[in-house]
Amino acid sequence: MVILTTIYVAVAVLLLFASAIFIHEWGHFFVARLCGMKVEEFAIGFGKILWKREKDGVLYTIRMIPAGGFVKLPQMITSETIEGKNEDETEPLPEITPWAKIAVAVAGPIMNVIFAFVLATIIYFVGLPEAITPPVVGSMDETSEEYKLGVREGDIIVKINGKEIPSWEEARKLTALSITNRFLVTFQRQTDSGIKEFTEELTAKPVSEELTIKILQLPPKYRPIAGKILDGGAAGAAGLKANDEIISLGGLPLGSRGQLISALQKNGTNKTEIAVLRDGDEVSLAITPKMVNNTVMIGVQFASMPQTYIVRHPGPGPIENVKGVASLMGDTLYALFHKAETGVGVKDLSGPVGILAMLGAWVKTDYRLALNFLVLLNVNLAILNMLPIPVLDGGHTVMGLFEGIFRRKIPAKLLEVITIIFTVLLLSLMAYVTFHDVFERSGLFFEMFNNDVEIQGPSSPSE
Template sequence: MSVWNILYVAVAVVLLFGAAVFVHEFGHFWMARRRGLKVEAFAIGFGPKLFSWTRDGVEYSWRLIPAGGFVKLPQMTTASLIEGQTADGKPLPPATPGSKILVSVAGPLMNVVFAFFIATILWIVGLPVPVNPPIVGYVDPDSEEARLGIQPGDRVVLVDGRKIRSWQDVNEATAMARTNVVQVVTERDGRFFTNHLATVVNKTFGLKLLRLEPRDHPEIVRVQPGTAAEEAGLQPGDRVLAFAGVPVVSDQHLVQLIRKHPEQPAEIRIERKGEKLTLTIRPRRDPQTGHGMIGVMLGSSSTQRFVVQRPGPTPWAQVSEVVTKTWRTLVALVYSRQTGVGAKDLSGPVGILAMLAGWVNTDYRLALSFLVLLNVNLAILNLLPIPVLDGGHVLLALIEWIRRRPLSARLVESVTTAFAVLLISFMAYVTFFDVKRIPLFSAWFKATRQVELAAPESVEPLTDPAGAPAGSSKP
């Protein structure tokens, strides 16, 4: 990446992330002014002031770090615990519970409005969608899945009762399932098959996955020195298209083909920087198992293809999909013991910024789509009834409304402080795992993603081992 590209990505990430926070705080500011509450300050950004001015008793300022902003509301119940006391020290009339609720809800509501605004733009200009069909690429002949009749080329249509449109949906539905055995419905030649498949835990992410692989050409991540792969001229980044004349459809498929050719010369067809090459390789015999091996580390292809859907999904469809996924994530966390999904699997600021940078580096429309997700998530999470969050303000205001008198300041302070410590600890915990995943984020950020102005039907399908086109199966 050039210096200018890095600068562009950095500025775009700060502005997009900051926009989500700024819109949230503006919602609080606007509603507080409408309800006649005292607003001491409204800032764009954080850190030292670059310049400021005062109008109608409100200090407006531009801060050094243009990432979001904040609004200072001394009449909100816990504002003084977080934002400080009023500047002049004068007593203020308490805000009514209704005003507190409206001001608290206004921030998340503005995030939802902003999400719909961005979704409307994507509806007009089009939205890139991944070319990642839920087609089974390889099934181990000796596996339980093969015994149940699942074949390469089968399309996954339902997992745990959820409709599937991409392999990412397959992984998400499996990870969120509350049992280690999930119901999977596949389709082949217009016929539907229902099976109950056992899951395995992925060592990298710690999430449940099916023992099935999507159809994709594996990519060589590393070549061990002094091995058959090095002698044949294979390099990191090579995509394996075929081995011994058989089209390769997944990592495990390639491994199985190599194992069957110990000490036997075979042609390996690869794609390197857009050029197709054919090399000859002689897998060596593993002294322990007798299987063939070539000495490479494999990974999924880093070239992710998108096609632009124009017009894009409707704003309602985009936002409702995000709400559904967020709700499923929260449910999976609640049932963590059954699903295996925990706080370590969430993304904090580090992970969010890394993913946003990746999308900015790919296509502005994908970055805007991620911003829709970010705004909806901010709205939902802030409305959780946890003191310190907006939902906590609403909860305390409702209690005050029911009791017809405010809670004691000491109780509010104790509860708020306790939850503030818990929230900070939780964010530190999530950030720790975010930092551990930085190498994965880095690889994902550097991955090649091709966004094409093409209809989804024009994408050339891969072929399964029998040479059948996508969506069909060998009789």
């Protein structure tokens, strides 16, 4: 069953990812043909050719690295820097107008936006699961600033800076992308006399020295769940298994991952009892934590927080959906360009490897969530490709506007140097984010097959 699931996820991910690339390149291809331009190659992927077919003078190829694609157009600046210069230069080709170049350049991003609307329309009719796991605060450190301000375990976050917060995901997204680290957080608390609502100004801090994205210092209320048991660790020696729900350590009941980590540091490397819930039964185990880099560790990679989704039917309207995705993309770029305030840097971006892993997680969870992620991916492709950077569609558009307005071309030698420089920079950026995806975010691939998600529904707006 695991093998079949893996095959299904892998095939679905590649098809969905390839569809976004295909529709983008098809936009360039279609408009280039309309403008009477010569098309030498239509390629999905980069690198070594895995499959090829020639028809009507066009070479159609599928290449080894599924990180993008290209349409080779001799009458425009092409990806010759990457794929090699065309050796057949005997055929004279007519000049094309700057406006034709612009039309071809913007056609790819426009097709991505159109495809995003098509997907969003499908989602509207089939419904969309939305997170309803409430952001309930877990066990608090009594020495923390938040505890001293009056925040307690069981409090529910309902608003941050006046915006309604339905889930931890939304809370983290808002704080991470904001240029401030101070937030007005509104809580609800169940008391004997009813529900009490109060607001406190809290400080968000970086996750760690390495991970500088800032989060509120409020632990989620859920028992830590063992995901992957690491080889040679104390957990494996004690008999812990994947999906064990850790309920106590040394007799201390646990309500959050943070509470477990704190209890481990206090316990040190002393042998102690750890109680877990396994298949509905409570199991007690003896564990001896180890000291690793001055930190007490038990050798467990925790599973993600269990999430509950309810199907919104009909789903969000296509305009609402695409507009929300574009707004999120804009907020992300804004946060990236204000790294000093937000802590969001290039290392926090995901390349093709990370995108494939996230898409795989959604495919396994629910096809509607995968389609919604594809809406995000297509809008991102459109926006990023329209950045005014040479070798991107936005760069071609700027150069076309320059030619059309000033009626002169950018010197070929200068253009060649600029193209090479930005090609090297983009390839370096891709290599950097891919390195982080593979070596720094190995948990992404673990989460593909270990995300604990419950889908409920459907529901309607009247419910």
